[in-house]
Amino acid sequence: MQRIVTARIELDVSAPADLVFAVAASRAYAAASETLEVSVDGAPVPAREHADAHGGRLHRVDAPIGHxxxxxxxxxxxTGAPLGADEAELLVYGRPSRYAESDALAPTAAAEFGGITDPRELLIAVSSWVGTELSYVSGSSLPTDGATRTLLARRGVCRDYAHLCVALLRAGGVPARLVAVYAPGLDPMDFHAVAEAWVDGAWCVVDATTLAPRDTLVRISTGRDAADTAFLNILRGRADLADMQVTATADVLPDDDLNRLVRLV
Incomplete structure (x- = not known):
């Protein structure tokens, strides 16, 4: 399978800013070709690459005022190599986090999935339940919304679906995390968020939105929740998003059997 991904991000920088972008495909893939260029008012600006967790790649930019x-x-x-996990990682991904409040949602998880003890069955049941209970509504949530608020609102976008899946899986005793991806077949096209859970000795991906086939996804960054996987972090200064365009295509868009365990490679 060949996949071609692109991202264009434009910012209006009104105060010198320290910016961190997470847009590059994970080191798990051997890219046949790759370019990343940053400019301000047409003049090139260097981007320093740093390794992130699980093969992620961050690009840090000191941006002067300008476009x-x-x-x-x-x-x-x-495809890339599937990721493993050690016991310390599984402990981290079993705990509550900022946007995946598994402790607060433990009663909901017990009420809805308390009779399910097999992690594989739980993964499928949680994904199906979240996909059924939520409505996908663009612009319906805030960047600061977590899984609890999403459940109360019963609507959201991809990151909200993924956060709720992650929180309910952790509450059920299954380590889970959020993954930012490029998603061929996604409509409307954008950066996408999905959940991964540790099942049968492997990280298996679920997408409760069912908006893109899982076999085509390209991993960008991986972490506890959106706090670890945002495409842009502004550490200092002021920068406002002016425009963004994301594309992702694959030479094959396979059918996605939602009852099948899929590794994100």
Whole structure:
């Protein structure tokens, strides 16, 4: 499978800013070609690459005042290596986090899934339940909303679906985490968020939105929740999003059997 992904992000920087972008495909993939360029008012600006958890790649930019543009493009042939986990990682991904409040949602998890003891069955049941209970409504949630607020509102976007899946799985004793991805077949096209859970000795991906086939997804960054996987963090200064365009295509868009365990590779 060949996948081609691109991202263009434009920012209006009104005070010198320390910016961190997470848009590059994970190191797990051997990209046939890849470019990442940053400019401010047309002049090139250096981007320093740093390794993130689980193969993620961060690009840090010291941006002067002006109009910043980041352009990223990659062609990926084949698949990457699946990620493993040690006991310490599984402990981290079993705990509550900022946007996946598994402690607060423990009563909901017990009421809805208390009779399910097999992690595989729980993964499928949680994904199906979240997909049924929520309505996908663009612009219906805030960047600061977590799984609890999503459950109360019964609507959200991809990150909200993923946060609720992660929280309910952790509450059921299954380590889970959020993954930012490029998603060929997604409509409308954007950065996408899905959940991964540790089942049968492997990280298995679920997408309760069912908006893109899981076999085509390209991992960008991985973490406890959106606090670890945002495409942009502004550490200092002021920068406002002016425009963004994301594309992701694959030479094959397979059917997705929702009862099948899928590894994100």
């Amino acid at each position: 910043l543009r980041l352009d990223y493009a990659a062609t990926i042939d084949g």
